[in-house]
Amino acid sequence: MTATKGLEGIVATTSSISSIIDGVLTYRGIDIDDLAEHASFEEVAYLLWYGKLPNQSELDGLIGQIGEYAVLPAQVIEQLKLFPKNTNSMAALRTAVSSLALYDESANDMSHEANLKKAIKIQAQVPTLVAAFARIRNGQEPVAPKKGATIAYNFLYMLTGQEPDQVAVKALDQALVLHADHELNASTFAARVTVATLSDIYSGVTSAIGALKGPLHGGANEAVMVMLEEIGSFDNVESYINAKLANKEKIMGFGHRVYKGGDPRAKHLQKMSRELGKLTGNMELYEMSVKIEEIVTGQKGLKPNVDFYSASVYTTLQIPRDLFTPIFAISRASGWTAHILEQYENNRLIRPRAEYTGPVDQKVTPITQR
Ligand SMILES: CC(=O)SCCNC(=O)CCNC(=O)[C@H](O)C(C)(C)COP(=O)(O)OP(=O)(O)OC[C@H]1O[C@@H](n2cnc3c(N)ncnc32)[C@H](O)[C@@H]1OP(=O)(O)O
Numbered sequence: 001m002t003a004t005k006g007l008e009g010i011v012a013t014t015s016s017i018s019s020i021i022d023g024v025l026t027y028r029g030i031d032i033d034d035l036a037e038h039a040s041f042e043e044v045a046y047l048l049w050y051g052k053l054p055n056q057s058e059l060d061g062l063i064g065q066i067g068e069y070a071v072l073p074a075q076v077i078e079q080l081k082l083f084p085k086n087t088n089s090m091a092a093l094r095t096a097v098s099s100l101a102l103y104d105e106s107a108n109d110m111s112h113e114a115n116l117k118k119a120i121k122i123q124a125q126v127p128t129l130v131a132a133f134a135r136i137r138n139g140q141e142p143v144a145p146k147k148g149a150t151i152a153y154n155f156l157y158m159l160t161g162q163e164p165d166q167v168a169v170k171a172l173d174q175a176l177v178l179h180a181d182h183e184l185n186a187s188t189f190a191a192r193v194t195v196a197t198l199s200d201i202y203s204g205v206t207s208a209i210g211a212l213k214g215p216l217h218g219g220a221n222e223a224v225m226v227m228l229e230e231i232g233s234f235d236n237v238e239s240y241i242n243a244k245l246a247n248k249e250k251i252m253g254f255g256h257r258v259y260k261g262g263d264p265r266a267k268h269l270q271k272m273s274r275e276l277g278k279l280t281g282n283m284e285l286y287e288m289s290v291k292i293e294e295i296v297t298g299q300k301g302l303k304p305n306v307d308f309y310s311a312s313v314y315t316t317l318q319i320p321r322d323l324f325t326p327i328f329a330i331s332r333a334s335g336w337t338a339h340i341l342e343q344y345e346n347n348r349l350i351r352p353r354a355e356y357t358g359p360v361d362q363k364v365t366p367i368t369q370r
């Protein structure tokens with residue numbers, strides 16, 4: 001038995017949800033470029049769950065359902081108020097999503113209908129949780145979601161308590177489309193491993209949030225912003241990045257386990273970053289990002305991944321840095337739950353082996369002799 005470090009190249013499941021073939025990402029066979037330009041996040045979530053794009057009445061139905069489920073149990077809001085104000089926002093989300101299960105009477109109903117309903121419910125409640133936590137820690141009351149509004153609109157509305165700008169809603173909606181699913185990434189794998197024991201959907205999503213939090217995965221978008229803040233201005237980019245590379249440190253937002261020729265989502269976020277920069281009259285973050293890309297790609301051949309330009313996009317949308325990864329979770333909730341449903345449909349326990357590298361033929365030394 002020989003281990004493959006990081007399971008690189010190992011095909012661990014079959015799936016009909018999303019694919020990465022020759023660097024092209026599709027959801028249910030539709031190219032991400034097409035979806036990014038022509039579909040809303042709710043259409044994409046429907047596509048991931050049901051395997052087809054919704055017609056107008058199906059879409060209206062889903063938006064209605066999301067509106068109905070988006071309100072949080074009062075007990076969970078009370079719990080959010082007890083969290084330390086400075087707690088990590090992904091840790092808060094992880095705990096809060098786990099708590100949702102306590103107030104869902106169907107949490108352990110394993111029928112497909114019940115699990116699909118819970119998938120939609122989790123998708124509806126995650127944005128409300130993120131926005132509510134963000135307000136509560138600032139000493140503000142949470143804002144209730146508006147019925148009939150999209151997730152992108154509602155998230156910005158619940159975060160600020162004000163009618164969001166249409167450009168911001170459109171940009172966030174497109175970012176949600178781009179992050180919705182990604183084959184067997186680490187957090188989706190974590191979700192599938194968890195539910196393959198026939199544990200409940202909340203356990204699966206809680207595991208996934210824990211995996212997404214790390215800076216080698218979803219946490220990279222926040223880490224990119226930390227780096228941009230450390231750099232401070234365009235003129236410092238070159239010396240900062242060169243020093244990091246000389247030191248063999250990783251540049252966050254670059255590289256990918258699967259894409260070696262570039263992440264197809266990054267160009268959409270780069271375009272969005274440029275357009276938002278122009279619109280707000282502040283191109284500095286965009287220009288700094290382009291310069292970083294020039295150096296890192298030039299010297300290391302590494303291309304930006306989905307997390308790189310999303311940092312400047314979200315900052316230009318005036319979203320606090322530590323909500324970037326929770327926003328990733330808002331989007332990926334659709335993919336996680338679609339994969340969980342698929343896992344249940346064709347389940348087998350996921351239990352690989354380990355190559356043992358420890359000592360052999362050891363004996364118990366009596367405690368007095370250790
Ligand atoms: C949504 C997402 O999860 S996208 C990924 C988000 N994560 C990041 O942006 C964090 C930065 N990137 C990375 O850490 C990696 O590229 C990963 C984790 C994404 C992929 O990693 P792996 O496939 O395991 O590649 P690994 O980490 O083994 O790197 C291979 C080589 O490239 C180098 N490398 C990879 N990424 C980077 C980077 N961002 N900056 C500098 N060097 C890098 C490594 O140092 C290593 O070099 P070596 O062979 O000289 O030791």
Ligand SMILES: O=C([O-])CC(=O)C(=O)O
Nearest residue numbers: 181182184185186257306
């Ligand atoms: O697929 C991966 O390894 C990480 C990634 O890009 C994602 O989850 O969107």
